Amino acid sequence: MKLHVNIEGNGFPLLILHGFLGMGDNWKTLAKAYAEKGFEVHLIDQRNHGRSPHSNEFNYEVLAEDICEYALDASINHFSVIGHSMGGKTAMQLACSYPDLIEKLLIADIAPKYYAPHHQQILNGLTKLYETEITSRQQADELLSAFITEKGIRLFLMKNLYRKDKNNYGLRVNLDVLKLNIEEVGKALTEDKKFNGETLFLKGSQSDYIKDEDKSLIKQHFPNAKIDVIQNAGHWLHAEQREAFYKKSINFLEA
Structure with a gap:
């Protein structure tokens, strides 16, 4: 790889x-x-x-x-x-x-x-991001804030955002596989x-x-x-x- x-x-x-x-x-x-x-x-x-x-x-x-x-x-x-x-x-x-x-x-x-797995709220927030058409970083931050109160953690997670095209953002992280293998992380x-x-x-x-x-x-x-x-x-x-x-x-x- x-x-x-x-x-x-x-x-x-x-x-x-x-x-x-x-x-x-x-x-x-x-x-x-x-x-x-x-x-x-x-x-x-x-x-x-x-x-x-x-x-x-x-x-x-x-x-x-x-x-x-x-x-x-x-x-x-x-x-x-x-x-x-x-x-x-x-x-x-x-x-x-x-x-x-x-x-x-x-x-x-x-x-x-x-x-033990302990990232559930973060993964829930990222899943919501993944399933939503994100058109701005502000929208992403507002969406994540429903799951994660700490601004610093939200900013850290939002580094995974990238522009898919002129209007929409995607996530760089392979969310599906990481969720599936969350037990491996611990x-x-x-x-x-x-x-x-x-x-x-x-x-x-x-x-x-x-x-x-x-x-x-x-x-x-x-x-x-x-x-x-x-x-x-x-x-x-x-x-x-x-x-x-x-x-x-x-x-x-x-x-």
Whole structure:
């Protein structure tokens, strides 16, 4: 599968994997900052997201294979990777399955455990968008606001809108397949998976995605993992506290 990728800068390769319903562009500002520090940053749209191809297959095994194939096609045989939420699960699977490819692994606000489906309101809102003839972004925002109260989340989701023609908008995300495979998004890393390389888990202080009781499971899969906290941040820690996230991440990547 030929994934859509934007590349910033030159230097040691750093691959960034977005979360559920996101796209590589969500990380553009941070990518420019990493590029200024001498990294070649690859902002990847994972399958069924952004401008990457749509497919009926959707699980962490194929998502990790996609990234491995991309790296090999681009003649990248060693790189660091940042993954947020769903992208963090992909990054964990990737590092455990292809450890020789990975220099450093940074996981943003997700643990290797199972998460029950919890995106129903968002998926309901996007389904309504999908079924409605949308002629303006304002109309899309008003429609979504019936399902999602937080303006920031609505703006994040509306990045998936694109102009189908002069009068109508469509959605880039492969909604039908993602809804069908929603259980896959929360799947745990299987017990046998382990990565011994340098790993950093960053969690938002106001997020409950990584709990104290998850630390032993993290260490089981990632024996050399460190866990750090971004203060005054929720699940979208890289957007909510961009500067703090940048400082902690660049210190880890450059060490």
